[in-house]
Amino acid sequence: MKTRVVGYVRVSTQGQVKDGYSLAYQVEEIQRYCAHHNLELLDIYKDEGISGAKVDEDDLAIERDGLQEMLSDLKWRDVKYIVVLNTSRLWRADMVKVLIQRELRRNQVDVKAIEQPSYSIYAHDPNDFLVNGMMELLDQYQRLEIALKLSRGRRKKAQQGGYAGGRVAYGYKATKGQKTLSVDPVQAETVRRVFDLKEQHPSWSLAQIAAELNQEGYTTVQGKPFSKVQVKRMFMAG
Template sequence: MAKAKSNIAVGYVRVSTADQTDSGLSLEHQEARIRAYAAAQGLELLDIVSDAGVSAGKELSSRPGGVRVLAMLTTGPARHLIALKLDRVFRNAADALNQTAAWDKAGVGLHLVDMGGQSINTQSAMGRMFFTMAAGFAEMERGLIAERTAAAIQQKKKRGEVYGRPVLGFDAVGGRMVENAEEKALMQRVLEMRDAGVSMAKIADRFNAEGVPTKRGGVAWHASTVKRICDRML
């Protein structure tokens, strides 16, 4: 029986909806960089698998293209995975380190073409060290962005500025949150009905029967909708 070739690789490219307008991360750009890298490293590309419009928040195993990639690496002939950047493949540091640890045991190497201008190959000790550091720094950056976003939203709230889609009781007018008296009265009615012992499901049924519009303009009230109003007011 012929020995399986050890230089067979599969490429993986991904864009989220926002990424699709960024030429630096387009599928075509990623594919071109992967093909160039494979040629330079003497790797034989079996295929380049694409996940278009898929968020990085999903694990590789829950993405349509990711499932194909994992199958090629687990049961197929591919021994290498090539991607442009770390965030094209993984959602966070734990996901990255756990998956690459499993690949290490299976003899599968991960190649990241552009990590700050340098490529990384996890089959070398140096590459593995840089990969671990890069995963940690990427996780830290995501955390910092989340903290800055939360702080900015809190400041907007304090100043009465629009910070997102207006909730029941408020409208966005000229970049500021302005109280909606009619909706405020509706919210007060919800509390009074709850104080009278009416269940959230019954309140929703009554509003549906009366044709009371929701904040989004629909007429489909649910117990969960009523609960959110109560949680905000209590």
């Protein structure tokens, strides 16, 4: 029986495309590696950050939907490895590395890095001990800060009918210069359909609801198919 794996590819700057790290190149290398090592490649998750938006090279200032979806799917996908060209596709900063590795360990998944054949997240790294300690302190600090400042202020604004900033829930839109949100009619129709599907098929998983949305022709704001992560966000916002 073949070992089941998923792949992950990422391009964060236009320069990386020129330097040979294009998504297509990474995909081909992963497919070739899996075929050569008799691995069953279930899926390849992708993130491309070259749309013109400023990208933080430490991976701390951008959202990577492909990475988040992959980490979420590990809870139900029975895979042993994530295959990448090299570990810099997953992380660059030590803090990001520790956070991702936490999720991988929870799901008993390791990393296969094509350009780093001996790499394993379970190999001892002295730097990780220090960073883990720092992250635990940072987690505590952020929880206190959010509890004492951010959440209180945003909750008060929301209670007064105002827009408190941050990500706008799917189904609404924020107009520049205004302090209130308005309903986006197209997105609102998608949200209604999500709740209808859940009511009609209470046993369906998030992935099944996402698949049905895609089958019916619904798309995200970016015109892409829905994932289970995005469906979950709609339920949480509702």
